[in-house]
Amino acid sequence: MSTPVEAALESPDDVIAERRHLTNLAYRLLGSPAEAEDAVQETYARWYALSRERRAAVDNPAAWLTTVATRVCLDQLGSARARRERYVGEWIPEPLPDRTEWGLSDPADRITLDESVNMAFLVVLEAMTPAERVAFVLHDVFRYPFADIATMLGRTPAACRQLAASARRRLRAARTTPPSTPGRAALIRDFKEAWEAKDIDALLALLAPDATLVADGGGLVGAVLRPLEGATRIADYLLFIATKAPALTLLERTVNGTPGLVAQNAGRTVTVAAFDLSDTRVTRIWAVRNPEKLRAWQWGEEDGNVMPGTGTDTASAEE
Known part of the structure; x- marks a missing residue:
């Protein structure tokens, strides 16, 4: 009979199933599918680098993965800002196709196309500080409570609430048109x-x-x-x-x-x-x-x- 640790490791579906969510989160935080994939890969690498006992001791693997992915993205955002200062010309987030329009399959980890990935929205996200972007995306897009976001960012819930409010002001100032505009x-x-x-x-x-x-x-x-x-x-x-x-x-x-x-x-x-x-x-x-x-x-x-x-x-x- 398997031990509880072995049983947890023999049924990794709940961990693997988080990949699509993590990819969607990372793209909205980084604006690049390639960088998002790197962040997700790094997140899983850290998960599997844990000992068998430590993985089994994680009460909520999904929350653990989201926290780690968020912190990986936050680190990448800091370095990305430095790289983009040296970029030749203007930097625009990487565009996403609707693969079904080309008659291609849609993998399980494909990024969901909704109003939170339209280009106008992503361009405004680029103008935010890394902390603002993370707090706003986690709360306003993915509906995480500020108490959870505070743990991910290492700040107080009140500070995270202020970050999200600042991000919303930037979005309103940009006056972007909803993607569902008729016509x-x-x-x-x-x-x-x-x-x-x-x-x-x-x-x-x-x-x-x-x-x-x-x-x-x-x-x-x-x-x-x-x-x-x-x-x-x-x-x-x-x-x-x-x-x-x-x-x-x-x-x-x-x-x-x-x-x-x-x-x-x-x-x-x-x-x-x-x-x-x-x-x-x-x-x-x-x-x-x-x-x-x-x-x-x-x-x-x-x-x-x-x-x-x-x-x-x-x-x-x-x-």
Whole structure:
């Protein structure tokens, strides 16, 4: 007969089942699927580094894993801020695809696409201090009580409540539009068609006068290094791109849970654009071009498979 310790170790399903939750939490804290995966891997490494007796003595493995993952992410956030100060150009969180739109399977640890991962929301999170971000995400997104958050952060519940309140003020100041805004998909479609037609009047009608475009090339591909402000500057830039790269194909795709656009060249994704709206106009565009952030948008490049819906061999496609 197994001892209680052995029985606990022979039934690890409750521990493994936490992987999806931890991945979702880590992405919202870090803004990068790769960094989130690293944080989750580190969390499990620490769990399995415990002795058999210490693992069996943990009353609530899920809470233990969440606490450790949060602390790992908090450490990463501190180092990430230093790395991003040296980043070439603007830094945008890594965009997430809806894999079902490409006819691909959805693994159990796939990040859930909801309003807490839309690009506007993540960009505001980036402006928060690491402690604010952790307190806000844990409480307002995942509904952890401040008493639990205090244990994870090593602060008092009152201090954690103040951190979350400060984060909410930042979010309100950003005035982001809820991702469920009616007509969002139709507006993005109109924007795509105006861009394809090189119709500057139509683009200007769809862009708010004070609209902003931010591009992230990471110094690896061409991209504007500073935000473009104003509808006219953005429309002129988009027409320049359309003229310079006439072979680009624009696809309507879900980006971080909301309607966005994907630009492909010979079947290979070269840009993913997310949008924020106000009424019937585009107020902000985030264009991710850094190829290291577009790996989740490429399929079949390693083995020469065809990308869903393109009929193109992506292994030989060039930007």
